[in-house]
Amino acid sequence: MQNSVSIKDLSLSFGAVNVLENLNLDIGDGEFLVLLGSSGCGKSTLLNCIAGLLEPTGGQIFIKNRNVTWEEPKDRGIGMVFQSYALYPQMTVEKNLSFGLQVAKMPRPEIDKRIARATEILQIGPLLKRKPSELSGGQRQRVAIGRALVRDVDVFLFDEPLSNLDAKLRSELRVEIKRLHQSLRNTMIYVTHDQIEALTLADRIAIMKSGVIQQLADPNTIYNAPRNMFVAGFIGSPSMNFLRGEIAGRDGRPVFTTNGVDFALDGYDAAETLRPGRKVVLGVRPEHVSVNGEGAETHQATVDIEEPMGADNLLWLKHAGHTLSVRVGGARRFAPGTAVKLSFDMGLASLFDAETEERI
Amino acid sequence: MSDSVTLPAPAATARAGAEPWGAKPRRALSGRNIMLYGTLLVAALYYLLPLYVMIVTSLKGMPEIRLGNIFSPPLEITFEPWAKAWASACTGLNCDGLSRGFWNSVRITVPSTLISILVASVNGYALANWKFRGADIFFTILIVGAFIPYQVMIYPIVIVLREMGIYGTLTGLVIVHTIFGMPILTLLFRNYFSALPEELFKAARIDGAGFWQIYLRIMLPMSLPIFVVAMILQITGIWNDFLFGVVFTRPEVYPMTVQLNNIVNSVQGVKEYNVNMAATLLTGAVPLIVYFVSGRLFVRGIAAGAVKG
Numbered sequence: 250m251q252n253s254v255s256i257k258d259l260s261l262s263f264g265a266v267n268v269l270e271n272l273n274l275d276i277g278d279g280e281f282l283v284l285l286g287s288s289g290c291g292k293s294t295l296l297n298c299i300a301g302l303l304e305p306t307g308g309q310i311f312i313k314n315r316n317v318t319w320e321e322p323k324d325r326g327i328g329m330v331f332q333s334y335a336l337y338p339q340m341t342v343e344k345n346l347s348f349g350l351q352v353a354k355m356p357r358p359e360i361d362k363r364i365a366r367a368t369e370i371l372q373i374g375p376l377l378k379r380k381p382s383e384l385s386g387g388q389r390q391r392v393a394i395g396r397a398l399v400r401d402v403d404v405f406l407f408d409e410p411l412s413n414l415d416a417k418l419r420s421e422l423r424v425e426i427k428r429l430h431q432s433l434r435n436t437m438i439y440v441t442h443d444q445i446e447a448l449t450l451a452d453r454i455a456i457m458k459s460g461v462i463q464q465l466a467d468p469n470t471i472y473n474a475p476r477n478m479f480v481a482g483f484i485g486s487p488s489m490n491f492l493r494g495e496i497a498g499r500d501g502r503p504v505f506t507t508n509g510v511d512f513a514l515d516g517y518d519a520a521e522t523l524r525p526g527r528k529v530v531l532g533v534r535p536e537h538v539s540v541n542g543e544g545a546e547t548h549q550a551t552v553d554i555e556e557p558m559g560a561d562n563l564l565w566l567k568h569a570g571h572t573l574s575v576r577v578g579g580a581r582r583f584a585p586g587t588a589v590k591l592s593f594d595m596g597l598a599s600l601f602d603a604e605t606e607e608r609i
Numbered sequence: 610m611s612d613s614v615t616l617p618a619p620a621a622t623a624r625a626g627a628e629p630w631g632a633k634p635r636r637a638l639s640g641r642n643i644m645l646y647g648t649l650l651v652a653a654l655y656y657l658l659p660l661y662v663m664i665v666t667s668l669k670g671m672p673e674i675r676l677g678n679i680f681s682p683p684l685e686i687t688f689e690p691w692a693k694a695w696a697s698a699c700t701g702l703n704c705d706g707l708s709r710g711f712w713n714s715v716r717i718t719v720p721s722t723l724i725s726i727l728v729a730s731v732n733g734y735a736l737a738n739w740k741f742r743g744a745d746i747f748f749t750i751l752i753v754g755a756f757i758p759y760q761v762m763i764y765p766i767v768i769v770l771r772e773m774g775i776y777g778t779l780t781g782l783v784i785v786h787t788i789f790g791m792p793i794l795t796l797l798f799r800n801y802f803s804a805l806p807e808e809l810f811k812a813a814r815i816d817g818a819g820f821w822q823i824y825l826r827i828m829l830p831m832s833l834p835i836f837v838v839a840m841i842l843q844i845t846g847i848w849n850d851f852l853f854g855v856v857f858t859r860p861e862v863y864p865m866t867v868q869l870n871n872i873v874n875s876v877q878g879v880k881e882y883n884v885n886m887a888a889t890l891l892t893g894a895v896p897l898i899v900y901f902v903s904g905r906l907f908v909r910g911i912a913a914g915a916v917k918g
Contacts, residue, residue, distance in 0.1 A: 301814075302814060328815065329811070329815050339830040339831060348816050349816030352817045400816075
C-alpha cells in the first residue's frame with residue numbers, strides 16, 4: 250500500500266518539555282487511522298503538526314510523498330474538523346463552506362459545484378442560509394465536516410470531532426463518519442480519547458502515551474493482544490483484570506500461580522519461554538471468563554457485587570485474594586455471596602512481565 | 610355516596626393554605642429591601658446633587674446667584690450663560706468662547722481615537738494569534754509602559770516633537786495620544802482576541818486566509834463589543850485630557866478642557882458662576898453622552914475582555 254502520510258523522526262518541544270520525540274508513523278492511502286490516548290499524550294499536538302498549525306522542532310512530514318514540513322496549512326492538501334466546530338459565527342453555512350474557496354480565488358461556478366456536492370453528501374441543504382448559532386450541535390459538526398469536504402483534499406484530519414456532542418448524537422455521527430470514509434476512501438486521521446470511537450472507526454489504532462506510540466495495530470489486535478499493560482488497561486470497558494503472580498512449573502508445564510492458586514497456561518501463545526520463578530501479571534478481560542461453564546480447570550469464587558447493565562451483567566467476584574470483574578449475559582442474575590465456578594479462556598488472556606510491563 | 614369520591618385538592622386551595630407550594634412568596638416591603646433601596650437612593654442623591662446645583666446655577670442670572678440660595682431652582686430661567694460660555698467667554702486674547710476649544714478637541718479626539726484603536730487592535734491580534742519569537746517580552750514591555758507616570762516622559766517628548774517640527778500642533782498631540790493609548794488598548798485587544806476560540810483561527814488558516822484576511826473577515830466581525838469599549842476609553846480619556854493639551858499645544862489650538870480651565874480660573878473681573886457652570890457642563894457633555902449611548906455595550910465588552918490574561 251502506498252503511503253499517504255509519513256512522519257519521520259518528528260520531535261516537538263515547548264521549551265524544556267518534549268511533547269513528541271522521534272515519532273515515526275506511516276499512514277496508508279485511504280486508511281482510517283485513529284490516534285488514541287488520554288489528554289496530554291500528544292495526540293492533538295501530532296495532528297496539529299500534520300496540519301501545519303504547529304512547527305515541529307525536528308523531523309519531516311510527507312503527504313502524498315511530498316515533503317510538506319515547511320508548507321503552509323492550506324498547501325498541504327488537508328482538511329480539518331475541530332472539536333468546537335470552529336464555524337465562523339458571523340457567516341451563514343454557505344459562506345462558511347465557501348470561505349476557503351473564495352480565499353483561494355476559485356471561480357464561482359466551481360465553488361457552487363463543490364458546495365452542492367458537499368451539501369448532498371452531508372444532507373445539509375436546508376441549512377445553507379442559516380448562521381451557526383441557529384444550528385444544533387450535530388448540524389454544526391456536519392457543516393464543519395462539509396468545510397473540509399469542499400476543499401477536495403487527500404487527507405482529512407479530525408480533532409476529537411464528537412467530544413462536544415451528547416451520547417446519542419455521538420453514536421449517530423460516528424456511523425456517518427464511517428459511511429463517509431467508506432464512500433470517499435480518503436485518508437483520515439482521527440484523534441480521540443474515546444476507545445469506542447477508536448475501535449469502531451479505525452483501520453488501525455495508534456495508542457499514544459506521553460508522546461510515544463505504544464502500539465500501532467488493527468483494533469482486533471489491540472484488543473486481544475495488547476503489547477503492554479498500558480494498552481491493555483486503556484482499551485476495554487470495564488478494564489482488564491490484572492493478577493500479579495509468578496510462573497511456576499507443574500509436571501514440566503508452566504503455570505501461572507498467585508496466592509497459592511494455579512492457572513494452567515494451556516492455549517496461551519507465549520512469545521518467550523516461560524521460565525519458572527519469573528514475576529508476571531496475568532491479564533484477563535471480563536468477557537473471557539465463563540461462570541459455571543464447562544472448562545478443563547475451574548476456580549472457586551464468590552459474588553461480591555452485581556451490576557446489571559441491561560444487555561449484560563457485570564459481576565465483581567472475590568477469587569484468591571483478588572477482585573475480578575466478569576461479564577455475563579444480562580439474564581443471568583447472581584445474588585451477592587453466591588459461590589460460583591470460573592473457568593478462564595487462556596487463549597485470549599495476556600501475560601505481561603511484572604518489571605517491564607511488556608507482553609510475553 | 611358523594612363523600613366517597615375525593616378529588617385531589619385543587620391547586621388554588623393548596624396555594625391559599627399554610628402548606629408551602631410553588632415559588633416562595635416574597636414581601637416587597639421587607640426590612641432588607643428598605644435598607645437596600647434606601648442606601649442606594651441616598652447614594653444616588655449624594656452623587657446627583659452637585660450636578661443638580663450646576664444645572665440650576667447655570668440657568669440663573671448673576672443677581673439671583675448673589676442671593677446665595679444655591680439649591681433653589683431658578684426663579685427666572687435664562688440660557689444666556691450657556692450662550693456666553695459657548696460663543697463669547699474670554700480666554701486670554703480670544704473672546705469666542707468654548708466653541709473654539711470644542712472644535713479643537715474634536716480635531717484631536719477623532720483622529721487619535723481612530724488611529725490608536727486601529728493600531729492597537731492589530732497589535733493585540735498579532736500578539737494573541739501570531740505568536741512570534743519574543744512576543745511575550747514585547748508584550749511585557751508594552752504593559753510596563755502603562756505604569757510609567759506620564760510626567761516622566763513629558764520633557765523628552767517635547768524635545769522629540771520639537772525636533773520633528775510638530776511641537777505645538779494638533780498633529781503632535783494626536784501622535785502623543787496615540788502612543789499613550791497603546792499599552793492599555795493593546796492589552797484590551799490581546800485579551801479579547803485570546804479569549805476567542807483558538808480553533809477558529811486554526812480553521813481560517815487551513816482555509817488559506819492570511820494575516821489580514823483573518824483579521825478583517827474573521828476577527829473584526831466578532832469584536833464589536835471590544836471596539837466599543839476601546840472607543841469609549843479613548844474618547845473620554847482624550848477628551849478629558851488636560852496635561853498633554855496644555856503642554857503640547859499653543860493657545861490657538863488648546864483643547865476644550867484647557868480652555869475651560871482658562872475661563873473658570875481667570876482672575877480678573879467678577880466670577881461669573883453661571884457661565885462657569887455652563888462651560889463645565891458643555892465640556893463634560895461629550896463623555897457623558899458617549900457613556901449613555903453605549904453603556905450597555907461597554908459593560909458587555911469589559912466583561913468579555915477581562916476574562917483571560
